[in-house]
Amino acid sequence: MENVLTALMVLGAAYLGLRVFWFLRDLRWRITDPIGYYRARTESRIELRLYNALVKRGYRVVTQYPCGPYRIDIALPDYRLAIECDGRKYHSTPEQKRHDRRKDRYFRKNGWSIYGRRASKSTVSYQRLSRGLNGKSSR
Structure with a gap:
């Protein structure tokens, strides 16, 4: 023994x-290599494309950013902006939609603005996101 x-x-x-x-x-x-580190932590092709586009434009981007019991797919902490890239495959059931709404409420309650949800290649607008960020001041 x-x-x-x-x-x-x-x-x-x-x-x-x-x-x-x-x-x-x-x-x-x-x-x-913070850029390589955070790039490797993206969980989907759309997250990777968005991450690369934002880094290329000079934003400080963090992937899988912890926020309480949740994670933000892509976060711009300087702007308190949470970007969620939810594909149909994992975010279409009623249960998952309820979970996503709870998650969004939690982020908003803690001072985060939310961009995204139901993302697909055709719905993510890098230009619209950049225009929105230009109007926001970093903290």
Whole structure:
């Protein structure tokens, strides 16, 4: 029994060591190449296209930005702008629509403006988004 406990302790330490390694590797990547780091965290093609367009225009963009119990697909923290890129595949059921409404209410309650929802290649307007940002001052 003692050998089993020792083995479990070693495995636990090894797992913890791996978690620390992954955290430090991630941190180094975030510091040395923030654009590459955040680009790699996009979860869909439309998020990647929008991320690239915004970075190209000089905005500070963060992907999968934590906001309470939720994540913002693409955030412009300087403008408190949350961009949600929801495709039909994962956001069309009544249950998911309710979840999205709760999420939107939470973001608004915490000072975020929301752009997007039901995004597809044809509905995301980079120009409209840029015009809207030009009218907003960063914080």
